[in-house]
Amino acid sequence: MVPGDGGRDAARNGGGIADSAPDAGAAESEQAAETAETAESTQSAPAAESAGTTGTTGTTASGASSGAGSARSGLPDVPDLPDVPTTAGEAAPSEDQAQAWAAAKRKANGDELEALLLGGVPRHTAYEVCKAAGIPYDEARRYWRAMGFADVGQARAFTDADVDALLRLGGMPRSGLFTEEFAIQVARSMGQTTARLAEWQVDALFDAFDTAGVGSAEMAEFGYRIGRRVLPELEELLVYVWRRQLAAAAGRVRQQLQEHAEGQQAVGFADLVSFTRLSRQLSEEELARLVSVFEATAADTVAFGGGRLIKTLGDEIMFAADSPARAARIALDLLASMRRTEAVPELRIGVAYGHVVQRNGDIYGTTVNLAARLTSLAEPDQIVVDPELAKALDPDAAFALAPIGTRMVRGLGEIEASALTPAE
Template sequence: MVDFDALEAAGIADARRRAPLIEYLDSLGFTAEQMVAAERQGRLFGLAGDVVQWSGQPRHSLTDAAQALGLPLADVEQAWAVLGLTVADPNTPTLTDNDIEALRTWTDLRTAIGDDAATGFLRVIGASVARVAEALASMSRAGLPELDLAHSHDELVTAQAYRSAAAFIPRIGGMIDSFHRHHLFAARTYFDAIVHHESLTVDCGVGFADLSNFTQLTQRLTPADLTSLLGEFNAITNDVVHADGGRVIKFIGDAVMWVSATPESLARVAVDLVHHPRPKMAHIRVRAGLSFGPVVATGGDYFGNAVNLAARLVAAAEPGQILVAAPWYDMPGKWPVAPREPLVLKGFNDPVTAFEVCAEAEQAARLAQ
């Protein structure tokens, strides 16, 4: 039996009027203390879902974690900050038992691969998981408008929506673990196929593609249409790059960066992207810039002159055009190209001799194989 008078005395406003919500939370096993704490945060309606997000009770502070791991507090604070997470007070219980074990894995990685590499990997995890979390949050709000109390006008309905959405969190964690293992195998297979100069330097193709006149598109499309357009482009890009044996490295607004093991596969991706029928049906043109050479592969990203060159070439390309730089012309493999005027590119001291990939000839050559 819920004691509404006691709840009101403890700080829950209008407890009797909010009886459906409170009785729902009571049926889920929440205590009066938990409800009062949630009310103080202005999220009594979110309690049913908020509690499922945690991997356990927050029993440990950062200070406790440092003692458990045998590390200086400053090291643990830095690790938490590198993950993109913040704690106002290092002595406030914020971490669960699982959080401590996750940090223990990081400390073991420090021993195995060194401080800098382990911290860099932690930074990649933080950025990647933050993006997953933001995608999940935006997807949930779009698909479950009842999560917004201003939409539902009913705390019970919103509480039930939070509970429903939060139930996926542990399952999504399992999804990530499963798919991570498959991607790890794919990454190993990819790196086995390319030339290595040293531990971090590899020879590979780098491609950039983007939507021509994207700034103008943002001015005439509604936010919903723009979201749909970018989602469609991302889906097309993933399908094309993976089908042609490449790897998507990152999306930057309307642009995508990918890598391929050979010039031929890099060209196939570019041609298939630029001439994909779905953007054409929407009267949108794609352009691409390609380069090949030694790059540094670290932290899930690629750096070097070949990356910079491909990025500058896509910016110089016309709608529907694929530009490559001079070294490509002498590389093995069939590359139907047409010479273009030397390009003055930002960051390059001398004009760059560029060629345009002749998509029709490239496609004909593929059909003849």
């Protein structure tokens, strides 16, 4: 265990780690960042900055005829920097000097980007962070693992922001209102969700770089300049979306309690037909594009219909809705939207209605298993529903149901299934 030693007050009052100094590498990183900032301020500013705009990356200087960014649509204009600093009359640098300076510039750019994304220069060890936050090391490690952070030992990989986060997480059980297990669940939910979000956004950014012709040696520099402009806006947007989703989830729970129908939901699966065969025929880029179009179209359709996209599995998506009619409408809209999308093959959809168990953002239970099994029974471009959903939809004139006979569902016995279509 690591003692607190008054580290909590040190972190709050001093904004850092008591009795700890950055190592030489951290000092060099700070110096490199300051040097790069100074150099940047003396060069011509990107067009978006000179125009007084903030948080945009699509503006370039009018009439620009040179510079790395002038021919890259959608990215800020970043002037080319020489690989080796030279002055008039000096001899041309040797190849070794040029390569060494280029490597130093890339390192400085990478250090700047890391410090920007982390909110500070990594300079503290795990021990120092725990001491400042007054949290035992074993407890802190449980939080870090829950958030999905790799074990870095006692490397200087932490910033002052890590102290603040540890204070917040450790403060939950110490307040007496929550247990440590609750704090770990909070950490895990945020870690797993934001890990995928971060991967998704970085992939999109690098795809934009690749399309714009940005070389690997320039990516850190472009990433830093773009991140400095848009990171505050993205952070605010993330909090906004989270609050809206939190309010929607709380509203659903409140409605279920009022209606005494806790856990009653409609669950659907939509599966791409012949995806295995297509994966052998298409190139990796074509396959990735197919999955991306499918997931994006499905997510928009489910959200528009008032449902929730529970998970995506490449060639399959899982969604849920609080009412049978809403789930049925989503299923019909999914078929219609995919038919309008030439890049996506046919769908099979299965939907069931009943009790589910909600846990960690996912849902489980017999109803979920039944919906998955019904999907495998459906023909291409067909929606198959279970008896409970068919019964609930029967009075609704907007839907047509046609019995397709008794089907043997693996693990669940015989089911009287029906095919769902829109009413004529």
